[in-house]
Each structure stands twice: as structure tokens, then as C-alpha cells.
Amino acid sequence: MQAKNPTPIALAAALLLAVAGAPVVRAGDPGLLRPTVQYTNPSGISATGVKLVPPTITIEASASDPDAPGSVPARYRYLVKEAIDAQGQPIRTPTEYQLHHQEVLALDDPGWTAWQDYPHPYNRVEIPLVGLTDGAYYLVSLQILDFDGLSNDPWLYQDSALHLKVIDGFFRPLVVLSEPFLGTSSATETVTIEIAGGQPLNFSWTASADLYGADIASMRHGWDLVDPDDPGDPGWAVPPGLAAVNGYAAERIFQEGIHTFTVRVVDTAGAVTLTRRTLRVVPYVDPAFQFDLLVLDQVVDENVQTWPDRNGVPRDDESFRNSFWQFLDAVAGGAVGFDWNRDWRDHADLVEFSDVVAYKAVLCYARFHDTSQRLFTDPLAGLRPVNDQDRFLWLSSYQARGGNVMLVGDRSLDSFHEGKPNYMIPFVYDTAEETYVVNGQPYVVGFGSVQLPDGSTVLRGPRQYAYATAGIAALDWTAPATKFIYGRPTPARFDRTADCVGLKGLVLDGVFAANHLVGGAIPDTIWTDPEIDWRDADAAAGDSLSLASGFFPFRDDEFIDANISSRPTPIVAQDCLDGPGGLCVEPMFRGVSRFDYVREIKRAGGDADWPQSEYAAVELESVCGPLALTAYEGEPDRSARTNGQVYGFLSYKSVADKPSGKADVYWGFDPYRFDHESARQAVRWALDYFGLQIGQ
Numbered sequence: 108m109q110a111k112n113p114t115p116i117a118l119a120a121a122l123l124l125a126v127a128g129a130p131v132v133r134a135g136d137p138g139l140l141r142p143t144v145q146y147t148n149p150s151g152i153s154a155t156g157v158k159l160v161p162p163t164i165t166i167e168a169s170a171s172d173p174d175a176p177g178s179v180p181a182r183y184r185y186l187v188k189e190a191i192d193a194q195g196q197p198i199r200t201p202t203e204y205q206l207h208h209q210e211v212l213a214l215d216d217p218g219w220t221a222w223q224d225y226p227h228p229y230n231r232v233e234i235p236l237v238g239l240t241d242g243a244y245y246l247v248s249l250q251i252l253d254f255d256g257l258s259n260d261p262w263l264y265q266d267s268a269l270h271l272k273v274i275d276g277f278f279r280p281l282v283v284l285s286e287p288f289l290g291t292s293s294a295t296e297t298v299t300i301e302i303a304g305g306q307p308l309n310f311s312w313t314a315s316a317d318l319y320g321a322d323i324a325s326m327r328h329g330w331d332l333v334d335p336d337d338p339g340d341p342g343w344a345v346p347p348g349l350a351a352v353n354g355y356a357a358e359r360i361f362q363e364g365i366h367t368f369t370v371r372v373v374d375t376a377g378a379v380t381l382t383r384r385t386l387r388v389v390p391y392v393d394p395a396f397q398f399d400l401l402v403l404d405q406v407v408d409e410n411v412q413t414w415p416d417r418n419g420v421p422r423d424d425e426s427f428r429n430s431f432w433q434f435l436d437a438v439a440g441g442a443v444g445f446d447w448n449r450d451w452r453d454h455a456d457l458v459e460f461s462d463v464v465a466y467k468a469v470l471c472y473a474r475f476h477d478t479s480q481r482l483f484t485d486p487l488a489g490l491r492p493v494n495d496q497d498r499f500l501w502l503s504s505y506q507a508r509g510g511n512v513m514l515v516g517d518r519s520l521d522s523f524h525e526g527k528p529n530y531m532i533p534f535v536y537d538t539a540e541e542t543y544v545v546n547g548q549p550y551v552v553g554f555g556s557v558q559l560p561d562g563s564t565v566l567r568g569p570r571q572y573a574y575a576t577a578g579i580a581a582l583d584w585t586a587p588a589t590k591f592i593y594g595r596p597t598p599a600r601f602d603r604t605a606d607c608v609g610l611k612g613l614v615l616d617g618v619f620a621a622n623h624l625v626g627g628a629i630p631d632t633i634w635t636d637p638e639i640d641w642r643d644a645d646a647a648a649g650d651s652l653s654l655a656s657g658f659f660p661f662r663d664d665e666f667i668d669a670n671i672s673s674r675p676t677p678i679v680a681q682d683c684l685d686g687p688g689g690l691c692v693e694p695m696f697r698g699v700s701r702f703d704y705v706r707e708i709k710r711a712g713g714d715a716d717w718p719q720s721e722y723a724a725v726e727l728e729s730v731c732g733p734l735a736l737t738a739y740e741g742e743p744d745r746s747a748r749t750n751g752q753v754y755g756f757l758s759y760k761s762v763a764d765k766p767s768g769k770a771d772v773y774w775g776f777d778p779y780r781f782d783h784e785s786a787r788q789a790v791r792w793a794l795d796y797f798g799l800q801i802g803q
Contacts, residue, residue: 139174139255139257140172140173140174140257141173141253141257141258141259141260142170142171142172142173142180142251142252142253142257142258142259143170143171143173143251143259144168144169144170144249144251144259144266144267145168145169145170145171146166146167146168146269147167147168147169147231148164148165148166148167148317148320149164149166149317149318149319149320150317150318150320151318152265152269153265154201154264154265154266155201156200156201156270157199157200157244157270157271157272158265158269158270158271158272159271159272159273159274159277159278159319160236160239160271160272160273160274160278160319160320161273161274161275161277161278161319161320161321161374161376161378162237162238162239162240162241162273162275162376163236163237163238163239163321163375163376163377164236164239164319164320164321164376165233165234165235165236165320165321165322165375166233166234166235166236166247166269166320167231167232167233167234167320168231168232168234168249169230169231169232170183170225170230170232170251170259172253172254172255174253174255174257175253175254178254179225179226179227179228179230180225180251180252180253180254181224181225181252181253181254182222182223182224182225182251182252183222183223183225183232183249183250183251183252184219184220184221184222184223184249184250185219185220185232185234185247185248185249185250186212186216186218186219186220186246186247186248186250186261187218187234187236187245187246187247188211188212188216188218188245188246188248189211189240189243189244189245189246190204190211190243190244190245190246190270191211191244192206192207192210192211193207193210197243197244198211198244198246198270199244199272201264201265201270204246204264204268204270205264208246208262208264208268209262211246212246212248212261212262212268214250214261219250222252225251232249234247234249239271239273240273241273241274241275242272242273242274242275243272243273244270244271244272244273245269245270245271245272245273246268246269246270246271247268247269247271248261248262248267248268248269249261249267249268249269250267251267275376276378278316278318278319278321278374278376278378279374279378279379279380280314280315280316280321280323280372280373280374280378280379280380281293281314281315281316281318281380282295282312282313282314282370282372282380282382283312283313283314284310284311284312284370284382284384285310285311285312285560286308286309286310286311286384287309287496287497287499287560288306288497288498288499289302289308289384294382295380295381295382295383296382296383297384297385299365299385299386299387300384300385300386300387301386301387301389301459301461302361302386302387302388302389302460302499303388303389303460303464303499303501303504303505304361304362304363304388304389304390304391304460304464304504304508304509305360305362305391305504305507305508306360306361306388306499306501306504307358307359307360308356308358308359308360308361308368308386309355309356309358309559309560309561310328310355310356310368310370310384310560311354311355311356311560311561312326312328312354312355312370312382313354314326314372314380316374316375316376316378321374321375321376321378322374322375323349323372323373323374323375324349324373324374324375324377325347325348325349325353325372325373326347326348326349326353326354326370326371326372326373327343327344327345327346327347327348327353327370327371328343328344328345328353328356328368328369328370328371329342329343329344329368329369330342330344330359330366330367330368330369331366331367332367332369335369335371335381342369344356344357347371347373351561351562355560355561355562356368356560357561361386361388362388362390362391363388363389363390363391364388364390365385365386365387365388366385366386366388367383367384367385367386368383368384368386369381369382369383370382370383389460389461389464390464391464391508391509392464392465392509394467394766397465397466397467397510398444398450398465398466398467399442399443399444399445399466399467399468399799399800400435400442400444400445400450400466400467400468400469400470400794400799401450401451401452401462401463401465401466401468401469401470402432402435402445402447402450402451402452402469402470402471402472403451403452403454403458403469403470403471403472403473403482404425404428404429404432404451404452404453404454404472405454405471405472405473405474405480405482405483405516405519405522406425406428406454406472406473406474406516406777407454407474407476407479407480408424408425408428409476413660414639414660414780416638416639416641417638417641422638422639422780427779428472428777428779431778431779431783431787432472432779433447434787435447435470435790435794437802440802441791441801441802442794442799442800442801442802443799443800443801443802444800450466454476454479454480454481454482455479455481456481457481457485457488458481458482458488459488459501460488460501460502460504460505463502463505463509463510464505464509464510466510467510467511467766467767467797467798467799468510468511468512468513468767468794468797468799469502469505469510469511469512469513470512470513470515470790470794471512471513471514471515471516471519472515472516472519472777472778472779473514473515473516473518473519473522474516474517474518474519474522474663474777475518475519475521475522475524475526476522477526480522482522483522483523488501490502490522490523490572491522491523491524491525492524492525493525494525495525495554495555495567497557497567497570497571500523500572500575500576502572502576503572503575503576503761506576506761506765506771507761507764507765508764508765508766509765509766510765510766510767511765511767511769511771511772511797512771512772513771513772513773513774513790513793513794513797514577514771514772514773514774515772515773515774515776515777515778516774516775516776516777517584517661517663517664517665517775517776517777518584518663518665519665519773519774519775520572520573520577520579520582520665520773520775521582521584521663521665523571523572523573524571524573527551528589529548529549529550529551529591530550530551530552530589530590530591531543531550531551531552531590531591531592531593531594531595531674532582532583532584532587532590532591532592532593532599532672533581533582533583533593533669533670533671533672533674533678534573534581534582534583535552535553535568535580535581535674535676535678536553536554536568536569536571536573536574536579536580536581536582537566537568537569537574537580537679538553538566538568538676539553539555539556539566540552540553540676541553541554541555543593543594545594545595545596546596548596550591552593552674552676553568554566554567554568554570554571555567557570574681575760576758576760576761576771577758577760577771577773578681578683578686578691578692578758578759578760579667579668579681579691579692579756579758580667580668580678580679580680580681581667581668581669581670581678582665582666582667583665583666583667583669583670583671583752584599584662584663584664584665584666585603585605585608585609585610585661585662585663585664585666585700585749586599586600586603586604586605586608586609586662586663587599587600587662587663588600588662592672592734593672593673593674594672594673594674595734600662601732602732602733602734602735603731603732603734603735603747603748603749604730604731604732604735605659605660605661605662605701606654606655606656606657606659606701606702606730606731607654607700607701607702607730607731607732607735607736607747608700608701608702608731608732608735608747608748608749609659609661609662609664609700609701609749610661610664610698610699610700610701610749610754610776611634611635611640611643611698611699611700611701611703611704612632612633612634612635612698612699612704613632613633613634613696613697613698613699613754613755613776613781614631614632614696614697614698614699615629615630615631615632615633615695615696616694616695616696616697616753618694619693619694619695619757622687622693623796625792628788628791628792629785629788629789629792630785630788630789632699633696633781633782633785633786633789634781634782634785635661635780635781635782636779636780636781636782636783637782639780640659640661640780642656642658642659643656643659643701643704647708650712652705652708652709654701654702654705654718654721654722654730654731655730659701661780664698664754664775664776665754665775665776666698666749666752666753666754666775667692667752667753667754667756667775668680668692668753669752669753671734671737671748671749671752672734680692681760683759683760683762685759685762685763685770686759686762686770687759690759691758691759691760692753692756692757692758692759693756693757693758693759693770694753694755694756695753695755695756695757695772695774696753696754696755696756696774696776697751697752697753697754698749698750698751698752698753698754699750700746700747700749700750701747702718702731702735702736702746702747702750703739703746703747703750705717706718706739706745706746709721718744718745719744724744727744731747734748735747735748736748754774754775754776755772755773755774755775755776756772756773757770757771757772757773758770758771758772758773767797767798769796769797769798772793772796772797778790
């Protein structure tokens, strides 16, 4: 706002006229416009009636001069009067104001403040009202004088003249309380909220008295107060005030019990708002009282008719997959104490911390689905981020102190990620990168950062389940249809095709087998199931195996901590004191790609020069994609880049306080699509490793 150059003679004359009550119009300038007033506090002023206010309030207004846009007026003054007419009756309505305001308001009233210079460039007039009488009516008139010597009309109802009624105790500060995983609400009380033992709590809040024109005087907070009106209650965390520490609470973690968090906010009129959140902490269960095994089905059967067998029957179907897993039932000689009807949950069932904590181990077979994996998508208990807002990973709390998890399936770890159409791979978690632009199109290459309640900023990537709990540094998929290889504008399934890089077999890591004395408990190599992957089995038997089959649909198996792209971001394996070699991840299964499987079949048949004996370089790239192959035995394009990668591993990230003292198990493939007996042997070994009693 700019101030106009004053005209001293005109302004002085105008001041005298204004005080005398005469019209303020300069001769010779009939077209000049009066200044205008706008009240900004309290809000919601209406000409339809009186405005309710607390006993203490600061009225705020701004003014403008229509004759000089962008400028401010010269002077102002104000008058505050109790709204009582000549008969001693209160002025309560707009009609009564029009009839009687001249009995209360006058330009020569001695109650007017002295003329003051209009605040420049601040452009805000403040009228402090303190200790107004409860239930009384008041009139506040604001008179403005511009540099042309013109005054506003100071009697315009709810314009320059405010009509107020004082109500003590009616107004209270509005408090908006937030917690990253519990949400945001302005409710002063809510129903008791169930949280997991070990769940971190980080409350923050804002408070406002703007609605009724007051200011916030102080805020304070505490846990488990005896009397929130007692300033000396030992539960208070900080003294009352308006410092930064009065707007958020230090992180707290409870293992059990019922706990109440309280925020106490006081405004300048003395009105108080108490906001509370009562939490019931679900405790960990003593292992002596836990059931043995909970099995969670998080693979959604969409009836998509995939994986047809020789008879055309689709095998990617829950009727077949669940039948595979029923070997776990105790009556079938599986896990002792496991009852399929009691201890198995479907993907549509609600599963919470209170469910899993009752078990020593959880086995979950999963595959990412946008909407129907309730374990991940439930509005209250889901584990997947929503709109880049992370959810509380209560499964991580369970793994820290409650029991073991075995997570298996193609895109099983991907189930913990928000579904987006433009991810670039590999995912690298410990990086500040967020987007990468190719041909003007942005792609997601990282998880960015998040601001904590205390104002600090941290990376989101290390807070993701795959990093924070599974203990990996990077995640990739063989030939995904909806993800893009780093720096490439075409979907990954074209840059490396499933026919070449898809997962055909599993090789038990030799170091792992020696460390755990596996012996013959798990086969050294496990191939795909011949009823599901029957085409290759039949073609190999008939000496007609072809690389370009077009019938190998397995493209979403997950491998970890490797960069087979050109992404320059370093991938640094996580350190864990409890892990072999001081690392969090211990490889268990390495993959055999379909390309390498075909190569060995061809070699066994006497073709040592394959694939060059069958394909020209251009043809090979057409079949496999430009980013599928790498050198082998010193020869280019003799192996798939996905071959030998880690598809199954043990994670020691959460071993320290786990009752069993054992690592968690992660397989980025669906055991059901591999040779059933061999896959079941591997599952039995893992559950036995957890300490469960396994039948034969």
C-alpha cells in the first residue's frame, strides 16, 4: 500500500469538520469517493444481525481509498459504546439499531479516540476490547479520513459500525490434532483407538480463535494426566506457551495399557479447549500362549484365465493355489497345531495387529493388487501408503517383538508400495531422488521426503517396509508390464522379455546351505511345476524348445539388491550385527532365467554355440529386448541379466528382540508355480527354522 501525498490545509479542515459533525466534502470536487472499511476480525459479520463475541477480542479492520487505488487513508479513530438507547433498553436487532443508534453514537462523543495516523504499509487497524460485560450489547464505530479530506460514513450497520453481543464461555479455540498414522481431526474426543504395542506416536496440532476474533494465549500437552485443569499435574510435558515445542509432542511408544494424550489450549479471553485421544495398546502375547501359525492369502483371484494347463484349465486360480497350501494343515501332516479353518484368512478378511500377535509365525502368500488386498488396502488397518502418505506398519511391530513372518509371492513386497503407473526400476530406497524425466515425461524413481511433526525432514524410502523391515536396499522385477527400466520410455516387458529373463528355476545358495546345514531338506534346484509350465516341459522332451515361445507368462518375480540397468544411484547393502557377515540379508535362492535354462538344454543337445547358432544379433534383440542379456564365459549375449540374482532371502533386520531369535523369510516368487513337492519341502524347512513343529 502506498500513501498519497497529503494536502495539509484540506486535511486539517476536514478533521475540524469531522469532529464538528459537518459533512466532509471538498468544494469543487463533487466526484470524489469516500474511503471504505472492511472488518477482517471477527469473521462472518453479517448485516442480518448482531455478531457474537467473547469478552476479550481484538477487532481488526482494513481501509482503502477508492480515489487512489493501492493507497491507504490518512487518519482513523474509533468509538466503543454499550448499545443502550435513551430509555435504557439494549439495542438488540438491526431494526432497533436503525431506530436508536443516533441516541448512542455521535461524532462529538468524548469517547472517541484521538485521531491517529493510519498504519502504513501495514494497513490494519486494531481495536482491542478487554473485559466486556457478559450478555451486553456493544457498538463499535470506525471513522476513516483520506488525504482528500473525505470521511467514510461511520454509522453503516455492520460495515463501519459493528453491532456486537458478548457471550462468555460460548467460544473456545479450535484445535486440529494430527498423528501421521491415526489421522487428523478437530474433534475434542474420539472413541478409544486401538494401536499396536511398539507403535510410535507423534502428535502435532494447530489452534485458532480467529472465528470469534480472539488470539491463542498458550498451549501445552501431556500424557495420562490426573487433572488437566491442574497446572502442576506431573503428566504435563512442557509449560504453557506458544513456542515450537508447544505445537508437537515428542515421540512416545507404549507396549501395553490404556493411555490418554491431552492438549490444553487457552485463548486471550481465558476460554479453554481440552482435546483428548485415548489409546488402547494391544500388548504382545507371551509365546507360551501363542498359536503356532497364521496363514494369510493375499493373492486376489480375478478369474483372468491365466496359466492354462494342457486341458485349458487356468491354474492361476485360488482353488488350485489354496489346495497347494493346505499341506500345512496338521491333519495333512503339516504344521502341528495348525487348523486351516481357524488359522487361515482370505484376502477379503480384515487382519490387524491384534490378530497376528496371537501367533508365533505368519505365512503370507501375496501378489500386488490395487484394491482387493485388504491386508494392505483397508482404510484403517491397511499397510500400503495412500497419496504418498505412509501408513503405520504394524506388521513391522509384530516382527520386532511378536513373531516371525514368511512373505512369498511375485510382487509380494510390491504389495507394500502405492500403485503408480510410472515407476522406474530398480527401486532404490536410501536416496533423495523422487522423479526422473524422459522426453518431458516424469517417472517415479524414489519416495521423496516427509516432514515430521517436529519440523525436521527425513527420506521416505528408508521408512518403507522393504527397507525398514525386510532389510533390503533395492528391489526389481524380471519383466514387469507396468514399470519402466531406468532411463527408458518403454515398459520393461519390451526392454527385457519374460521369454528370456523370466524366472524358470531356483538354485539353493551354496553358502546358505552350508551355514544352515540344509543337507537334503531342500533340493539344490527347483524348477517350475510341469503342469503349470507344461509347454517348456513338453517342448524340451520333444526337442523343439524355442526361446521365442510367447507362452511364458511369469514376469513379476522379485529380486533384490542388484542393478541390471544404467541407474547411477549406488545400492548399498544394509548392515545388521545379527546377520551373517554383518549384513541384514542372507541369500537363500538364486534364480535361473529361462534364457539360461534354454541355453543349457541346447548345450546338452550338442549346440555349444547357442544362441548365436540360431539367432543373428538383431533377431536375438527382437526376441529378448535390448536390455535383457549380458556376457557369459567371455561371450556376449550368452546369459540373462536376471540370472543368478537373489529371489529368496532371510532378513535379520528384526532379529534382536524377536522371541525366536530367527530371521524372517522372503521369497519374491510364488512357490505354488514351482514343483510342488520341492516347494513344499522348502516351506517346511522355513517353518521348522522358525521353531515350529512340522510333521512329515
